[in-house]
Amino acid sequence: MHLSSLYRFPLKSAAGEALQQCASDALGLVGDRRWMVVAAGTGRFLTQRAVPTMALLQAHWDGETALRLTAPGMQELLVAVPDAKVMRCVQIWSSNAVVPDAGDAAAAWLTDFLGQPCRLVYLPEDDGIQVDLDYARLGERTAFSDGFPFLLIGQGSLDDLIRRVGRPLEMLRFRPNLVISGTEPYAEDGWTRIRIGQLAFRIVKPCSRCVIPTLDPFTAERDPDREPLNTLLTYRKGKGGVFFGQNLIAEGTGELEVGMPVEVLE
Template sequence: MLRLSALYRYPLKSGKGEPLQQIGLDRLGVDGDRRWMLVDEASGRFLTQRAVAKMSQLSALWNSTGGLTLSSPGHTALDVALPGDDGLRGVTIWRDTLRVPDAGDAAAAWVSAFIGKPTRLVHMPLERARFTESGYGQDDDQVGFADGYPLLLIGQASLDDLCARIGRPMQMLRFRPNLVIEGAEAFAEDGWKRLRIGDVEFRVVKPCSRCILTTIDPQTGERSPDREPFATLEAYRKTEKGAMFGQNLVNDGIGRLEIGMPVTVLE
């Protein structure tokens, strides 16, 4: 039987992952997932672990006021309030340019000290969400600050297969999924089109092309000197569009997910 075996949320794009036992879904995927982002103060361009590997050591967790608590070794924790629309900042993420609320100067000072250059923290309200890439999914599908789609699914057997080829274990968090499914054969998810978990249905819209970010150890922030697991993915999972691992999903509807829920492949 297929079951949901792990759930993750990443409140800050490219920040630490947060394992969950249960969580709600809104129309942008997991509640609170990648709704905050760091941007270069001068250009407004987004920052990720691809260029700033130590972002893997930056914890950003939702707090009781609806804002964010930033923390990292060597830095005093800071509570950041949920910003309103009175201070919008122009930002660029991939090919999208948009205006979103800025979290203020105190947050900017904290993240600038962490990053080592002038940086701003911005927030994505539901009403300012981006549209997903045209040509995949539906025209009205939307996403927060995730690279392209609301959700990422990986089969546990797929990771097991990859680790066996590498010859050592690799943490699932290197691949930053939201949903992990167990009980299927390795890469069974490549053939899925629709599935249901609990009361929520999901569309599988596009394989996920992986990058050098997978070589960063989420525990230490250090890059693998042998470029694993990316090197092995390129050796046996490479297509003309990249080395694929995991599937991007869109949820059709809202609801709640909990580890252990059965998963039904509908198509």
């Protein structure tokens, strides 16, 4: 088994970056989901669930100093990592945070592209959001993810789903950080702890899926047949949702690189 793909999503619900290597820190992959778009009036987070065109936003982590934004029909915008001069209260699911606002230029750019008033905010590594204590230890934090620092999917699981649906599907529909090859379909469901290179992880919760995988990550168009969600409903439905992939918490920090061996510890 080995790490076959590594993805980072600098801006929550925007397009992802395929990486060859990346360090991890206390919140997950360095630069992963450290930025988020929120409604200007309420501070509530925006995602592709309600704003499909977010899939066309390209957000590139530019060192540790800036975010580089591009989108169809828009001029590139470089957004500096904001300081704490202007803080904004934001909401992501049931969690609230007070985080730096990235300024009026970024807000105007995103408002223009997305067609609704919004703001861009940033989460410093020293902050972070406590992971649900039903699955994590006190002090284990994540960035602006839907709940956990890492998402893992086995390539064999996607290959099986593709066979069932009967047409190609991009792994990016499911927005994982880590893709593992060399396993049977859904082998990850039975793991408790793994090690990738020198970094150990706990597998803490199956990932429940929403409508985002029905969105083509390159065109932002919804699948008229609601695939692959409808197929997942036939065999991956459980208590609390439809599950595909596993949420992970790292036991420490380290370097990850495509090709690293993967070992099941428990």
